Amino acid sequence: QKEVEQNSGPLSVPEGAIASLNCTYSDRVSQSFFWYRQYSGKSPELIMSIYSNGDKEDGRFTAQLNKASQYVSLLIRDSQPSDSATYLCAVTSRAGKLIFGQGTTLQVKP
Amino acid sequence: NAGVMQNPRHLVRRRGQEARLRCSPMKGHSHVYWYRQLPEEGLKFMVYLQKENIIDESGMPKERFSAEFPKEGPSILRIQQVVRGDSAAYFCASSPPSPADTQYFGPGTRLTVL
Numbered sequence: 001q002k003e004v005e006q007n008s009g010p011l012s013v014p015e016g017a018i019a020s021l022n023c024t025y026s027d028r029v030s031q032s033f034f035w036y037r038q039y040s041g042k043s044p045e046l047i048m049s050i051y052s053n054g055d056k057e058d059g060r061f062t063a064q065l066n067k068a069s070q071y072v073s074l075l076i077r078d079s080q081p082s083d084s085a086t087y088l089c090a091v092t093s094r095a096g097k098l099i100f101g102q103g104t105t106l107q108v109k110p
Numbered sequence: 111n112a113g114v115m116q117n118p119r120h121l122v123r124r125r126g127q128e129a130r131l132r133c134s135p136m137k138g139h140s141h142v143y144w145y146r147q148l149p150e151e152g153l154k155f156m157v158y159l160q161k162e163n164i165i166d167e168s169g170m171p172k173e174r175f176s177a178e179f180p181k182e183g184p185s186i187l188r189i190q191q192v193v194r195g196d197s198a199a200y201f202c203a204s205s206p207p208s209p210a211d212t213q214y215f216g217p218g219t220r221l222t223v224l
Contacts, residue, residue, distance in 0.1 A: 032211045034212075043201055043215040043218045044201070046212070049212055088152070088153065090153075096158035096165055097155050097158060097166055098153075098155060100153040
């Protein structure tokens, strides 16, 4: 079992729709959770961090965390073609070591 | 406020040569991390350093790879006697003292071994 699992996609949504990206993790003591966006050939860019159960909203992005189910998700509202990228879920159980999922490729079609 | 800086951005080496990758953290950041991304694979943690200390090197290959973060100057990831399998993108990230786990990535160094 992988430590952090994501569906590789591609996830295809029409422009203006809600994109839902999911991630599960195996280590129950994980404490910090992150979503990064990576455009092809570029470096990861931090979008959201979440530390406690529930929802956290930032503009068009909402991160959701459920520690009991070991599940974290990212919702992107009003998806734009510029949101097309690979979204990486990352988890850390102790400071320093981020464990990444394989990433989900999102395609937003005009 | 400059972000994480890495150089060179692209590096070409022949098998058996040495590769030195440099990383300067964001201003005010005291923690540096190195990750490797092989083609079509995910990001893998390599090492976590603070000034003059290696905190966690659990992701570093046992041979040929070393890292340092001296009191003065950038952090350096050194790969000796490179092989074709070392071809990858190497990313450096830095984080502030608190929260220490919020990491910001540099642009990366693309290493190609011929």
